[in-house]
Amino acid sequence: MDSDAEDSDEEKITGKNIEAKSRALDRKVALEAEIDKEEMQRAGGHADEEDDGLVMFDLPTAEEREEEKKKGGPDVQEVQRRIQECARVLGDFKRYAAKGRSRSEYLEQILYDISNYYGYNDFLAEKLFQLFSVDEAIEFFEANEVPRPVTIRTNTLRTRRRDLAQALINRGVNLEPIGKWTNVGLQIFESPVPIGATPEYLGGQYMLQAASSFLPVIALGPVPNERVLDMASAPGGKTTYLSALMQNTGIIFANEINKARTKSLTANIHRMGCKNVVVCSYDGREFPKVIGGFDRVLLDAPCSGTGVISKDSSVKINKSERDFMLLSHLQKQLILCAIDSVDPASATGGYVVYSTCSVTVDENEAVIDYALRKRPNVKLVDTGLEFGREGFTSYRGKIFDPKLNLTRRFYPHVHNMDGFFVAKLKVEKRKKQQKTAGKDEPMLNGIEEEGAEGEVGFDSDEDKPIIQDAKRKQLKAKGYRVPPRKPVVAPVA
Amino acid sequence: MRPLTEEESKAVFAKLANYIGKNLVHLIDRPDDTYCFRLHRDRVFYVSEKSMRLAVSVARPNLVSLGTCFGKFSKSGKFKLHITALDFLAQYAKYKVWIKPNGEMPFLYGNHVVKAHLGRITEDTPEHQGVVVFNMNDVPLGFGVTARSTIDTRKLDPTAIIVFHQADVGEYLRDEDTLF
Numbered sequence: 137m138d139s140d141a142e143d144s145d146e147e148k149i150t151g152k153n154i155e156a157k158s159r160a161l162d163r164k165v166a167l168e169a170e171i172d173k174e175e176m177q178r179a180g181g182h183a184d185e186e187d188d189g190l191v192m193f194d195l196p197t198a199e200e201r202e203e204e205k206k207k208g209g210p211d212v213q214e215v216q217r218r219i220q221e222c223a224r225v226l227g228d229f230k231r232y233a234a235k236g237r238s239r240s241e242y243l244e245q246i247l248y249d250i251s252n253y254y255g256y257n258d259f260l261a262e263k264l265f266q267l268f269s270v271d272e273a274i275e276f277f278e279a280n281e282v283p284r285p286v287t288i289r290t291n292t293l294r295t296r297r298r299d300l301a302q303a304l305i306n307r308g309v310n311l312e313p314i315g316k317w318t319n320v321g322l323q324i325f326e327s328p329v330p331i332g333a334t335p336e337y338l339g340g341q342y343m344l345q346a347a348s349s350f351l352p353v354i355a356l357g358p359v360p361n362e363r364v365l366d367m368a369s370a371p372g373g374k375t376t377y378l379s380a381l382m383q384n385t386g387i388i389f390a391n392e393i394n395k396a397r398t399k400s401l402t403a404n405i406h407r408m409g410c411k412n413v414v415v416c417s418y419d420g421r422e423f424p425k426v427i428g429g430f431d432r433v434l435l436d437a438p439c440s441g442t443g444v445i446s447k448d449s450s451v452k453i454n455k456s457e458r459d460f461m462l463l464s465h466l467q468k469q470l471i472l473c474a475i476d477s478v479d480p481a482s483a484t485g486g487y488v489v490y491s492t493c494s495v496t497v498d499e500n501e502a503v504i505d506y507a508l509r510k511r512p513n514v515k516l517v518d519t520g521l522e523f524g525r526e527g528f529t530s531y532r533g534k535i536f537d538p539k540l541n542l543t544r545r546f547y548p549h550v551h552n553m554d555g556f557f558v559a560k561l562k563v564e565k566r567k568k569q570q571k572t573a574g575k576d577e578p579m580l581n582g583i584e585e586e587g588a589e590g591e592v593g594f595d596s597d598e599d600k601p602i603i604q605d606a607k608r609k610q611l612k613a614k615g616y617r618v619p620p621r622k623p624v625v626a627p628v629a
Numbered sequence: 630m631r632p633l634t635e636e637e638s639k640a641v642f643a644k645l646a647n648y649i650g651k652n653l654v655h656l657i658d659r660p661d662d663t664y665c666f667r668l669h670r671d672r673v674f675y676v677s678e679k680s681m682r683l684a685v686s687v688a689r690p691n692l693v694s695l696g697t698c699f700g701k702f703s704k705s706g707k708f709k710l711h712i713t714a715l716d717f718l719a720q721y722a723k724y725k726v727w728i729k730p731n732g733e734m735p736f737l738y739g740n741h742v743v744k745a746h747l748g749r750i751t752e753d754t755p756e757h758q759g760v761v762v763f764n765m766n767d768v769p770l771g772f773g774v775t776a777r778s779t780i781d782t783r784k785l786d787p788t789a790i791i792v793f794h795q796a797d798v799g800e801y802l803r804d805e806d807t808l809f
Contacts, residue, residue: 332802335737335770336768338799338801339768339798341768387680398694399805399808402693402698402808403805407798411677411716412677412680412696413695414683414687415693415694415695416692417691417692418691427686427687
């Protein structure tokens with residue numbers, strides 16, 4: 137349009153009016169520049185965006201968002217577009233961000249939109265969002281909307297995978313082995329018959345089981361004639377897999393706190409022909425008291441289920457900060473009980489595998505880190521799983537044990553299985569020396585103080601470095617990064 | 630959890646003998662390990678002695694199951710075999726019945742075996758004899774009691790009942806709540 141106007145102007149140029157014309161043109165250009173500037177400020181855009189041929193993105197302010205809410209929310213496409221735009225801006229903030237808008241404003245907007253678009257509560261959306269980079273987070277949320285593939289596990293106590301596959305193919309089921317990492321898993325694509333009610337299923341030849349729940353059992357790797365504990369076992373997918381790996385020898389204690397769920401657990405154990413299982417119904421925290429001395433313990437801890445949102449979407453709205461606190465507290469209690477139930481002198485084992493179907497850090501790495509600090513005789517070992525992401529060694533200012541990179545995380549958008557976490561711990565014999573060393577120090581101090589001073593009183597200057605030191609230790613214990621110790625000039629009394 | 634009394638063992642063994650006859654001794658005298666029967670809350674469990682000794686440490690209210698559940702005693706003192714005993718019955722069964730693929734699902738829904746669905750049957754099976762029911766791929770599906778002897782079945786029409794249904798693996802789904 138502008139060029140057209142200019143063209144028409146140029147045609148009329150004559151020697152007489154050229155000066156006036158050029159002046160007018162200058163004025164016009166200046167005016168246009170001004171308008172442009174205003175427009176840009178209003179739109180919150182950037183010159184580069186127009187160069188890239190992208191639509192200018194208008195980040196709504198907090199007031200605008202409120203207004204939108206009152207009107208009954210924006211339409212879905214608008215929100216989707218906004219999420220994409222925000223992700224783009226956050227991906228290269230320096231280049232795309234509007235002047236005068238901070239990163240936190242964009243983050244706020246994208247979180248608001250994500251919780252709206254995918255139907256999460258604000259708290260959970262933020263918690264999950266923080267786990268990933270922006271683009272990956274959106275992939276994660278997107279993957280939670282799609283169901284995971286149906287998978288089954290061959291019961292090697294009854295049949296072989298090839299025979300089972302053949303039998304199911306004869307029923308018209310379309311299937312394929314899951315992957316190279318397992319030799320018992322089959323993925324079902326489509327089936328004309330209900331896959332949970334075929335004669336093969338009832339005969340105990342396979343178990344309907346998510347691919348992710350193979351992992352902790354593979355990591356635990358029980359061998360025949362061991363004593364194994366499964367602390368939270370219903371509905372028995374992992375328990376029966378354990379039993380199959382042990383070829384029905386040794387003994388497995390399958391514990392499940394919920395009495396109602398022990399029914400399906402027992403039914404599955406009998407259907408799969410596992411004869412070495414004792415089913416009991418205790419609170420897992422009672423465990424070393426009931427019976428200890430296990431070679432291996434599998435703790436598939438009760439969790440928030442943020443990894444299986446595609447299966448159970450009620451998690452999106454019914455989990456609050458308090459739930460996460462309670463759960464991680466319970467998990468910390470359980471993992472200590474699991475560790476204490478292991479026989480450190482076991483010839484073949486001495487392992488604990490901790491797993492959750494959650495992706496949040498405070499249910500996973502934080503719990504393991506806690507266990508490592510509480511039980512010095514425990515160390516992390518490789519899970520033996522050949523894929524999966526490494527666990528976080530630090531997360532949002534918290535620093536965990538550097539060995540936490542040996543744990544494994546699984547994500548729906550990366551591995552096409554439920555979000556999952558697996559850690560394998562080796563329990564060793566307790567060493568007595570460390571404990572006595574810790575006890576000796578305060579004793580010595582006490583003696584010195586008593587000997588040096590007769591009168592009793594407080595010297596705040598003298599106490600200051602001690603208090604500081606204690607605070608520093610406390611922070612460190614909680615996992616925060618602590619600034620290096622300042623050179624304290626010791627006050628001379 | 631306690632060992633069976635004399636009467637109880639008699640009831641259990643009588644029921645088992647109906648299906649596996651003299652093979653019953655193989656359940657007691659096993660070459661690999663010593664096995665025993667234990668009663669826990671009117672359920673009878675068949676379990677290796679090693680497992681049993683470890684399971685002793687679980688308190689009675691908390692113990693749900695151990696080893697293999699064979700069946701339960703009714704309030705009137707009769708013993709009823711459960712489908713969970715199928716593994717051992719199938720292994721030692723004296724008389725077997727095989728049913729055709731089109732008869733599998735009707736049987737798994739709890740129906741009797743009719744002659745039209747009968748694939749094979751052990752020769753000289755007497756009348757009212759406990760039999761284990763297999764499909765044609767030799768997968769055990771359940772057990773029952775014959776209505777006629779093998780010879781008599783030849784003369785029957787296709788809709789006549791051959792085996793009275795007693796238990797089938799479909800119960801794992803249908804009766805999960807009452808089975809344990």
